[in-house]
Amino acid sequence: MNSPLEEICAEVLKRVAPSVSEREQVLSLAKRLVEKVREEAKERGVEAEIRVEGSVAKNTWLRDCPEIDIFMRVPTTMPREAFGTVCLEIAKKATEGYEQIERFAEHPYLEAIVDNVWVNVVPCYRVKRGKWVSATDRTPFHTDYVKPILDEQRGGEVRLLKRFMKGVGVYGAEIKVGGFSGYLCELLVLNYGSFVGVLRSAGDWKERTVIDYEGHYERIDDAKKLFEEPFVMVDPVDKRRNVAAAVRKERLDEFVAASRAFLKAPDLKFFYPPEVEPLEPTELVNKINTRGSTIVFISFEGIPAVPDVLWGQLYRSQRSVRKLIQQHDFTVLRDDVWSNEKSLNTFIFEVENRFLPNMKRHLGPPLRKKQECEKFLRKHVGADSTVSGPRIEEGRWVVEVKRKHTDVVNLLNEKLGDGGACVGVAEVVSKAVADSMEVLVNDEALKLYSANPDFAKFLTEYLEGKPRWLA
Amino acid sequence: MNSPLEEICAEVLKRVAPSVSEREQVLSLAKRLVEKVREEAKERGVEAEIRVEGSVAKNTWLRDCPEIDIFMRVPTTMPREAFGTVCLEIAKKATEGYEQIERFAEHPYLEAIVDNVWVNVVPCYRVKRGKWVSATDRTPFHTDYVKPILDEQRGGEVRLLKRFMKGVGVYGAEIKVGGFSGYLCELLVLNYGSFVGVLRSAGDWKERTVIDYEGHYERIDDAKKLFEEPFVMVDPVDKRRNVAAAVRKERLDEFVAASRAFLKAPDLKFFYPPEVEPLEPTELVNKINTRGSTIVFISFEGIPAVPDVLWGQLYRSQRSVRKLIQQHDFTVLRDDVWSNEKSLNTFIFEVENRFLPNMKRHLGPPLRKKQECEKFLRKHVGADSTVSGPRIEEGRWVVEVKRKHTDVVNLLNEKLGDGGACVGVAEVVSKAVADSMEVLVNDEALKLYSANPDFAKFLTEYLEGKPRWLA
Numbered sequence: 001m002n003s004p005l006e007e008i009c010a011e012v013l014k015r016v017a018p019s020v021s022e023r024e025q026v027l028s029l030a031k032r033l034v035e036k037v038r039e040e041a042k043e044r045g046v047e048a049e050i051r052v053e054g055s056v057a058k059n060t061w062l063r064d065c066p067e068i069d070i071f072m073r074v075p076t077t078m079p080r081e082a083f084g085t086v087c088l089e090i091a092k093k094a095t096e097g098y099e100q101i102e103r104f105a106e107h108p109y110l111e112a113i114v115d116n117v118w119v120n121v122v123p124c125y126r127v128k129r130g131k132w133v134s135a136t137d138r139t140p141f142h143t144d145y146v147k148p149i150l151d152e153q154r155g156g157e158v159r160l161l162k163r164f165m166k167g168v169g170v171y172g173a174e175i176k177v178g179g180f181s182g183y184l185c186e187l188l189v190l191n192y193g194s195f196v197g198v199l200r201s202a203g204d205w206k207e208r209t210v211i212d213y214e215g216h217y218e219r220i221d222d223a224k225k226l227f228e229e230p231f232v233m234v235d236p237v238d239k240r241r242n243v244a245a246a247v248r249k250e251r252l253d254e255f256v257a258a259s260r261a262f263l264k265a266p267d268l269k270f271f272y273p274p275e276v277e278p279l280e281p282t283e284l285v286n287k288i289n290t291r292g293s294t295i296v297f298i299s300f301e302g303i304p305a306v307p308d309v310l311w312g313q314l315y316r317s318q319r320s321v322r323k324l325i326q327q328h329d330f331t332v333l334r335d336d337v338w339s340n341e342k343s344l345n346t347f348i349f350e351v352e353n354r355f356l357p358n359m360k361r362h363l364g365p366p367l368r369k370k371q372e373c374e375k376f377l378r379k380h381v382g383a384d385s386t387v388s389g390p391r392i393e394e395g396r397w398v399v400e401v402k403r404k405h406t407d408v409v410n411l412l413n414e415k416l417g418d419g420g421a422c423v424g425v426a427e428v429v430s431k432a433v434a435d436s437m438e439v440l441v442n443d444e445a446l447k448l449y450s451a452n453p454d455f456a457k458f459l460t461e462y463l464e465g466k467p468r469w470l471a
Numbered sequence: 472m473n474s475p476l477e478e479i480c481a482e483v484l485k486r487v488a489p490s491v492s493e494r495e496q497v498l499s500l501a502k503r504l505v506e507k508v509r510e511e512a513k514e515r516g517v518e519a520e521i522r523v524e525g526s527v528a529k530n531t532w533l534r535d536c537p538e539i540d541i542f543m544r545v546p547t548t549m550p551r552e553a554f555g556t557v558c559l560e561i562a563k564k565a566t567e568g569y570e571q572i573e574r575f576a577e578h579p580y581l582e583a584i585v586d587n588v589w590v591n592v593v594p595c596y597r598v599k600r601g602k603w604v605s606a607t608d609r610t611p612f613h614t615d616y617v618k619p620i621l622d623e624q625r626g627g628e629v630r631l632l633k634r635f636m637k638g639v640g641v642y643g644a645e646i647k648v649g650g651f652s653g654y655l656c657e658l659l660v661l662n663y664g665s666f667v668g669v670l671r672s673a674g675d676w677k678e679r680t681v682i683d684y685e686g687h688y689e690r691i692d693d694a695k696k697l698f699e700e701p702f703v704m705v706d707p708v709d710k711r712r713n714v715a716a717a718v719r720k721e722r723l724d725e726f727v728a729a730s731r732a733f734l735k736a737p738d739l740k741f742f743y744p745p746e747v748e749p750l751e752p753t754e755l756v757n758k759i760n761t762r763g764s765t766i767v768f769i770s771f772e773g774i775p776a777v778p779d780v781l782w783g784q785l786y787r788s789q790r791s792v793r794k795l796i797q798q799h800d801f802t803v804l805r806d807d808v809w810s811n812e813k814s815l816n817t818f819i820f821e822v823e824n825r826f827l828p829n830m831k832r833h834l835g836p837p838l839r840k841k842q843e844c845e846k847f848l849r850k851h852v853g854a855d856s857t858v859s860g861p862r863i864e865e866g867r868w869v870v871e872v873k874r875k876h877t878d879v880v881n882l883l884n885e886k887l888g889d890g891g892a893c894v895g896v897a898e899v900v901s902k903a904v905a906d907s908m909e910v911l912v913n914d915e916a917l918k919l920y921s922a923n924p925d926f927a928k929f930l931t932e933y934l935e936g937k938p939r940w941l942a
Contacts, residue, residue: 293830400804
């Protein structure tokens with residue numbers, strides 16, 4: 001008899017591993033696309049090597065979401081601009097007649113939806129290992145490295161790990177998530193031998209884990225010193241690159257905690273979490289009100305930026321606004337940000353109290369600093385701004401002065417009304433904020449809630465405030 | 472022409488130095504009382520040496536408040552109990568016909584008001600220097616030490632210093648004040664030569680000042696190590712005693728600040744501060760409300776204890792209640808205590824907000840502590856007490872739990888209703904609190920304010936929140 005752990009894994013594997021016919025379908029589509037791109041390149045006299053990369057090339061894609069990466073390796077003699085002109089044209093021509101979206105990461109590429117399969121056509125330079133020119137030049141080397149050493153069985157382990165990471169919300173190196181890439185999943189399975197092996201080790205990962213699978217460094221401490229990120233996987237094809245550079249501490253911690261929890265009580269929900277059921281509006285209002293805190297929603301229109309740029313700017317702006325609120329003495333309990341990546345963005349700041357007293361304590365110099373004390377007294381004794389004091393407390397002068405901002409909502413309206421660029425709101429966010437900001441408090445958010453099902457799910461989860469696998 | 476400083480000092484000296492006839496009056500009264508006590512002692516067969524001590528003996532009393540200390544030095548063969556029996560009887564008999572109050576410091580003594588002059592009749596043991604038995608045995612040695620070296624001129628300087636210290640609120644070694652004793656003033660003038668000399672030096676006193684006028688210690692660092700108090704004056708008659716042991720840091724700081732301010736802008740108000748004019752009730756209410764904070768008054772009936780015991784217990788209880796409030800996450804902006812020493816006591820606690828959210832953040836273990844994390848999750852996931860979470864923040868589990876006390880007034884009523892002995896309210900205070908506590912908020916204090924002119928002055932000063940000389 002199998003253990004519950006083995007049974008769950010077998011069940012998930014059945015779901016994530018494509019059948020033989022599905023596999024053939026994807027591979028033949030990939031082959032067709034390679035041919036098409038190759039033809040179009042030839043047509044334009046571009047000397048390019050066309051290859052399938054990524055999960056399809058390495059046989060690690062998830063059955064329900066295949067994504068075909070077609071790479072065009074062009075000579076380094078081609079100027080970078082060509083990625084956005086001739087290369088893009090080749091890609092467009094090759095996928096003519098299908099839905100196409102122009103994308104931009106470090107450089108432009110094309111996304112197309114061909115027979116319901118997502119396809120990326122990405123240019124890169126054909127370089128010698130180590131002589132990287134553009135960010136995607138390493139990808140073919142990754143494929144060539146992984147493909148020969150990842151057998152069918154371990155490909156399945158990778159699929160399990162990816163599905164698990166998706167389920168617990170730590171999959172994906174994009175800025176929004178800050179999690180684990182597919183390549184990183186492959187290397188983890190190679191390093192630890194299996195899906196369960198990865199989870200077992202993850203449960204014991206210490207403050208900073210550094211993995212050097214290829215043994216590029218004589219001593220692991222050398223690698224430790226070189227990289228700053230919370231988790232390090234030295235790239236087998238480039239000793240100076242951390243494959244896990246995108247992994248944020250929060251995602252790492254969540255993966256560690258989820259790994260422990262799953263091993264302790266294996267359950268399908270780690271791979272396939274139940275859909276979030278948004279609270280009924282009356283429930284929502286009730287839940288917000290019984291918290292007794294003040295939840296402030298800063299809502300504004302969409303921003304014309306690709307997701308990585310959008311999320312980078314949203315996160316940066318969130319930090320700036322949090323700082324602004326804290327600098328004005330409000331206690332921030334929690335904050336978060338939501339975006340539908342199109343038409344609407346919302347920051348959430350939950351503070352202890354919406355209002356602060358009209359006066360605030362202002363610490364003056366310690367008594368031993370004679371000159372500064374005199375200056376302090378000249379400024380505050382009998383001043384209009386003085387509410388109480390000055391007096392000496394614990395060896396230093398103290399005065400209570402009038403507080404400028406006693407209402408966090410007023411503070412935000414005042415400081416962000418012009419976009420808040422000067423308090424650190426990122427450029428593109430600032431413009432949208434200036435044009436369309438609306439500050440809502442507590443159950444006033446019902447408006448957004450009712451109009452945006454995705455926001456409703458998000459807010460329901462926010463109030464729940466725990467990972468979905470912690471049921 | 473004299474400087475303003477000299478003029479002010481001359482003016483004050485005129486007011487504080489008794490005239491020749493006033494002096495003769497006091498001295499002859501003292502002499503008469505010595506005779507009386509001597510007779511009564513003889514009558515009872517008590518072999519006692521009767522002497523005048525204190526400011527009258529040393530010619531340093533303030534004209535408007537002479538206080539005659541008559542000491543009875545009895546042999547060490549007499550049991551301590553005799554201080555409260557036969558010695559007290561002698562004192563009573565000697566001041567028969569005048570108002571008498573039995574007092575108790577370390578041991579019993581008698582206070583009497585004779586011809587409008589306060590008289591203390593205090594027993595002590597006649598011992599060799601250093602062989603102290605009771606706390607007052609040193610007093611005659613202090614008199615004998617100071618008298619021969621403090622001339623008429625320097626006696627005047629002591630009077631100035633005492634008046635200054637009274638004016639700025641730092642005079643008196645009693646627990647209520649925690650300030651400078653008369654003897655300490657005398658030693659300061661001896662050490663620095665004059666009133667202004669004391670102030671000039673005080674303005675520059677560093678974190679811990681140690682004065683060893685008699686040079687008992689070879690190195691001042693030896694004395695520094697021996698004593699813990701913020702200010703040290705080694706007793707010339709007892710190298711192991713700090714004459715300034717009663718001086719609290721707050722009073723020391725205030726004296727330092729007042730000294731600087733007076734030297735910078737000499738003014739009579741330092742010696743004779745204007746009376747506090749209580750605010751009109753409507754002004755009071757307005758002032759409290761515009762602060763926007765919450766001022767909580769805990770009022771309770773009088774306590775049958777001598778002032779030093781009363782104030783000691785009040786201060787200790789104040790610290791305990793402050794801690795209680797802070798432990799429940801309320802932010803205490805300031806606190807204070809008032810007592811008329813008879814029928815009514817009031818604690819003041821000013822907090823930032825009366826109410827806190829219904830939930831509070833509860834920090835769990837860091838992720839690396841596996842066992843503790845499991846325990847934490849078992850306890851909080853889905854518990855009735857859980858409002859939100861648990862989730863991971865900055866490497867540790869966090870959960871929001873229901874807060875027990877969201878209203879500081881309810882908290883105080885609940886925790887102090889039984890007297891609050893188990894939260895650290897001192898014994899005698901606890902009894903009075905249990906019997907009669909009333910918790911008032913903000914302008915509800917109007918009730919106390921209107922009924923107690925002394926409290927009205929106190930609260931007016933509290934709201935002003937600054938030393939009276941800082942006009």
